[in-house]
Amino acid sequence: MAKRKSRGGKPVGRDRILFNILSYIILTVLSAACLLPFLLVLSGSVSEQYAIQLHGYRLIPETFSFDAYKMLFRIPEELLQAYGVTIFVTLAGTLLGLWLTSMAAYVLASRDFRYRYQVSFFFYFTSIFGGGLVPWYIFNTKYLRFHNSIIALILPILINVTYLLILKSYMMGIPEALYESAKLDGAGDMRIYWNIALPLSKAGLATVGLFIALNYWNDWYNAMLFLDEGRRDMYPLQYFLNNILTKAQAMNAAAARSGIPASDVPSEPMKLAMTVVATGPIILLYPFLQKYFVKGVTIGAVKG
């Protein structure tokens, strides 16, 4: 951070005071606006169904009740299943994606690799031109047979070219001399990658890994394209939530499968309780992980 705080005991000017007041107001208002939807959902999820039907959602609930959460835990099978799918897909996709991306990044970052520009362009080109959704969809369903397959939730977002280029520029920062001396000691590429490149780019790996994990955690699109309605057991968390929110009967049907009559289901607060449960892990982890994301954005900004 540039040090610009020392103002050498000069009297604070009127413009500075005005600027500070304006800044505090603008930033507070914008932050409040960003926080408001989260608070509304949280408050709606602890409201009572009748209060919502009577007066609608409010920022401060008239009466507190945890009925919606209790009901969620009375019919936990589908929610837990969706959690399981998402956790599996996120773990598998992140580990595999990080491994493949970092290997490719290592090669593209090595200066003695003759075709690194051509291969970089081979990857980069896919981000500026594509065949469009339809050929991709048909190829995946008809020829790769991804229909109702867990691979369809992993493969499409496994390799992200932006992350590849971020890792590449990270690894270009490792001193060449380290590679050279390892090579003189007779180490092969795989060994240099594993013992030198990876340990020295831990921060970059953490950042890219978290971005990949976030993409998997938040993905619902591939589930929408490739999973049939009959395969509810394969729905990842976000698509499960999407289904509850957009299909009015989905919640009641889920309750009915557990033998709970539709009239007992507090459907409105439950939708929001479901939203809270699906977002919870991200919000809870956010304070600890934020710095890595900031780092990623910053590298991305410098390197394009």
Add this chain to the structure above:
Amino acid sequence: MKKKGHPFWEDLKKNRTKWLMILPAAVVVILMCYIPMAGIVLAFKEFNYHDGIFGSPWAGFKNFEYFFQSGKAWTTTRNTILYNAAFLCVNTLLQITCAILLSELAGKYFKRITQSVMFLPYFISWVVVGAFIYNMFNYEFGAVNSFLRSIGQEPLDVYSNKAAWPVILIVVSAFKNVGYGTVMYLASIVNIDGEMFEAADLDGATMWQKIRYITLPCIRPTVVILFLMAIGTIMKGDFQMFWQVTGNNPMVLEVTDVIDTYVTRSLLNLQEFGMTSAAGLYQSALSFVLVLIANYAVKKVEPDYALF
């Protein structure tokens, strides 16, 4: 193989391990991007699932004619471009403003908290944003309408109100993206040489003068580059956002339908392969040309930052 073959084969032999290390990632990209690219011939075919992409009979430009005559080409193109242009302008302006305000404030905790709170929406899925929209704008129970009713106003039915959607979409886009861009611009402001500000202080410059003559000119290259790059992607709608926020509500499609949502909806609901791939190719080709133009423009302004 010959003793001195093409340099490529030589390299393949010499750098065997490196090529093997890059192979898995390359295979994924070939499967997910390059092979489907060959499927753009579909736009010129009368597709039936049984005969597959290459076995189906040719249709000439019929798919394109169909797409352009449906009237959808014009509305979706207009919406895609106008929305993206509006998002770009509003978001960039807010991002730069927030970054400058944050960089000038002294309060450490206030800065950290506001920055974190504004960055938070970037991390939630569009499905959850869809839940936010439902929670606020639902006609019967939505928070906006409960507020309007409580102060004795008429409730608002956004789901049949075309004028509301441009505003909602612009606000939602800002909500989701301002934090991200603020972090990015803040990084480039922090990189400015602090001595310039000290010199300005000695000369008695005011806050506004410092922002106007030091901060803004210093971040100009970043702004220009990001702006031009964004113009390159102006034909690609933020599909997930439009899909989840508008919920494909038929009443307002005229003002909310972008090319991506139109293609996806036709594909999923109508299994309309020929016309949708024509629409997709139309979008890809235009995007590609725009990226080339944007890159050319960046090359003119800041040659170091050109993509290729």
